[in-house]
Amino acid sequence: MGAHLIDSRIFGHQWTTPESRALFDEPARVARWLEIVITLAEAQAECGVIPAESALAIGQLRGAVLPIEEIARRTRETSHSTLGMIQVLRERLAGAAAEHVYYGTTVQDVTDTAQALEIRATCSLLWRDWRQIESDMLALALQHRATPMPGRTHGQPGAPIAFGFKVATWADELGRHLQRLRQGGERWMVGQLGGAVGTLAFFGERALPLRSAFCRRLGLRAPAVSWLSSRDCLAEFAHVVAMAVSSLARLANEVYALQRREIGELAEKTRSSTVGSITMPHKRNPEVSEQIVVLARLVRSHAAVLTDTMVQEHERDARGWKAEWVVLPELCHMALAATTMARELMAGLEVRTDAMRRNLDDNASSEHLLSVMALRLGKHRAQAVLNDAYRRARDEQLPLEQVLQGVASAQELAELPVIDLGASAAMVDAVVAATQRRRDAEPAEWA
Incomplete structure (x- = not known):
């Protein structure tokens, strides 16, 4: 217990949830397999593959709590993935029903x-x-x-x-x-x-109706x-x-x-x-x-x-x-x-x-200032001028306002600082x- 982090009582909460544990733990897996086996028998009886009495007997196993340790022991003995469970089920069935459980499937x-x-x-x-x-x-x-x-x-x-x-x-x-x-x-x-091998040859002409009935019953x-x-x-x-x-x-x-x-x-x-x-x-x-x-x-x-x-x-x-x-x-x-x-x-x-x-520091207005200066200088020229100005302020540790006064007009600088969120709100609404x-x-x- 706890060999895998998913099963760890100390760390498991970081790797799984109570709902996923309930879905994938071994008792749930065996119960799911049992439900599939029972549903198959019921579909086979519906299609005339096995007697209704056998399906009824197999159906009475629904909800049964199967002995997982016994299934595990027989699985190791047989080296077959589901035969251990089938053997346990057959022992709980009498007569023909024991022969009709897991009938013709793999x-x-x-x-x-x-x-x-x-x-x-x-x-x-x-x-x-x-x-x-x-x-x-x-x-x-x-x-x-x-x-x-x-x-x-x-x-x-x-x-x-x-x-x-x-x-x-x-x-x-x-x-x-x-x-x-x-x-x-x-x-x-x-x-x-x-x-x-996928052909359902075991079931003859009932094969495709059986598959349809089986799937339908399972949703x-x-x-x-x-x-x-x-x-x-x-x-x-x-x-x-x-x-x-x-x-x-x-x-x-x-x-x-x-x-x-x-x-x-x-x-x-x-x-x-x-x-x-x-x-x-x-x-x-x-x-x-x-x-x-x-x-x-x-x-x-x-x-x-x-x-x-x-x-x-x-x-x-x-x-x-x-x-x-x-x-x-x-x-x-x-x-x-x-x-x-x-x-x-x-x-x-x-x-x-x-x-x-x-x-949001002074640099936050650079895109807005670029859009304003582009009207006067053209976008690419304005970008080059501002790129040099911001570089000078950074490298020479000059006040940004002082450097910008040398490249932007008073009218352009009057709009600063501005927080331009563009179409943010409109896109949120959309x-x-x-x-x-x-x-x-x-x-x-x-x-």
Whole structure:
């Protein structure tokens, strides 16, 4: 217990959530496999493949708590991924029902279908939390649609922006990920019933009706063709999640940078019990932001592995799909952890407007002055003149006002200082309006 950080009772809260643990822990996995086996039997009875009595007996196992240690022992003995569970199930069934459990199917039918159900549950949680984060972003963007702060390029202060403009870029980006998550469902929510090599030859003419009934009962779409070695949909899901979590990491990285004491424009909310350092009592570390960035890096690496599993051999290749058993749950754990942290970060974000204003120095008016002088000198000539003036003030440590008096007219200088936020507010309003239209047209729950 605790061999993996996800399972650690000390550090697990940084790598997973209670909801993702409940979704992916071993009892939940076995229960999911059992539900798939039962649903298959019920679909087989519906299509006349097995007797209704057998399906009824198998169905009575629904909700049973199976002995995981016994399943594990038999799995090691047989060296087969699901035979240990099947043996345990058969011992709980009498007569023909014991022969009809797991009838005509194979490991990948169960595990691939289980992965589709896991993705569905994960998407539901992500959808809920991403929409809440987006909602908080929209409110913050509107609140600060005209709050000035330094815009920065190359890590250096540039022209002014509204803080709401920065937040609107976060919301707009996250909104596109929500669209991708919704659009991907049609491709990802697909069941698997292919049998030995995907042809379903075991079931004869009942094969395709059986697959349709099986998927329908699980709330999944029936595929046009078995996807035993076609793994593109898993890779697509992974990359959509990786992109979204990376967008959350962009937000977190911004908080990390702007919380620096010498900048001090944003800060994470902390509890009174939080300790930044046991040797430097003054420290207040952006630990949540740091962890989101770490988790996003790992999610991206896991998405790359799931892309690699697309290269498979022939009609079944365990070298590919067994790697998914490790990588897909870890990706979901970490994506859900990062999302939960980002939700808390946004809900408690401290915005220090006084520091934002303080950090707007005399240089903040340079773009506005350039636009004014360009009317007289032409844009490129004005840029060269001002570039030289600001360089002289910096290198020779001269008062900026004194240097500018030598290159700009009195009328041009009369407009300074000015905080020109450009179209920041208008773009905030556009993002909020477009996002609200989209949200009004989409379901509150992922489907």
